[in-house]
Amino acid sequence: MDLASIQALASSGRLYPAVILDGGDETVRQEASVALARTLLCAAPEEAARPCGACRGCTRIAWPEADGAPFHPDFHVLLRDRRTATSAEATKQFAQAAYQAPFEASGQVFVVSEAATLTPEAADALLKLLEEPPRQSPRHFFLLSATRRDLLPTLRSRSLSIYLGAATALDEDAVRELAEGFGGPIDRYLSDGSPVDLLLAAEALLASKGWEDPRARRPWALAAAAIVRDVGDRQRAPRARRALLDLASDLLDAPRWRVRGISQARLLEGMLARRLAG
Ligand SMILES: [Zn+2]
Structure with a gap:
């Protein structure tokens, strides 16, 4: 039925x-x-x-x-x-x-x-x-x-x-593009700790479509998939890999935290800082 x-x-x-x-x-x-x-x-x-x-x-x-x-x-x-x-x-x-x-x-x-x-x-x-x-x-x-x-x-x-039908797969090209934009600033941040690079990494994840709908889960899922892909593609210290995987998991949970007044950009920046800073 x-x-x-x-x-x-x-x-x-x-x-x-x-x-x-x-x-x-x-x-x-x-x-x-x-x-x-x-x-x-x-x-x-x-x-x-x-x-x-x-x-x-x-x-x-x-x-x-x-x-x-x-x-x-x-x-x-x-x-x-x-x-x-x-x-x-x-x-x-x-x-x-x-x-x-x-x-x-x-x-x-x-x-x-x-x-x-x-x-x-x-x-x-x-x-x-x-x-x-x-x-x-x-x-x-x-x-x-x-x-x-x-x-x-x-x-x-x-x-x-x-x-209700098969799950729609995430677009592989979109994931790869996001991962490429994200990995550079993260590498720089991990080597010199400049907060500007964290902001740039957050901005890179916002490059996908679909953010204008506050209820959409897909852009969060794309961003999480990009981070997982980035972790697989690049050589990094175990601690940084762990932090990035935790961040990907936070992102999948993020739609429920999109409470009134917090933009996706602020939310992403906060999540990156929480997992990667310090
Ligand atoms: Zn009615």
Whole structure:
């Protein structure tokens, strides 16, 4: 089953309560869950096409990391709260809303952003909710994962799986170009420690496209891939290699720190300084 047919099920109110959205890349999965949530929580009259895109429901449902994101009280997203895991505490807190009535829509939507990172205890808490859903009004759960095979069999067996297609690969030429621009200033910085070279290295990573969208993850992923490539291509001291690999990992996490008012340039400069200075 594909996204279009599941949208049709959602708009006719016949969607299975727990759905795994797998495949695609992170952005594709997030956008699919937002589109489905709009369909399910749209406030347009029954006979209208859903999502209408204009009602109070549709306009406020958005992925929570966006700058000044609109807010809908019946759309809940569980983000990974540990470095590599989604904790049981966060999951239980997230699940609590399901035991209350919806605030303003006719139902509620719950999205687990990285279902593969649920700890076993967190998965149990979620499972309990899927097995004994509160009955008063429709609750829909979307479990997002790069591949459903990473999810516990107990979660898989209670969910419908929707495959969103292959992940789009990063453009190799763009990665190589960024790596070349980044490596020079970093080499100079490592030999003489001038902060100007750190700024130039940050600027080199900003040369790719796509930064104008504050929610985009792709430019961060490109920059991280360029750093990893640079580490592979150049001879450097083990300590510098370690610091650069840590920096690449920071970058993959960066979209969640793009809070209001901090530009990507400032964020990048801060991350470089934190890993490489001193
Ligand atoms: Zn609507």
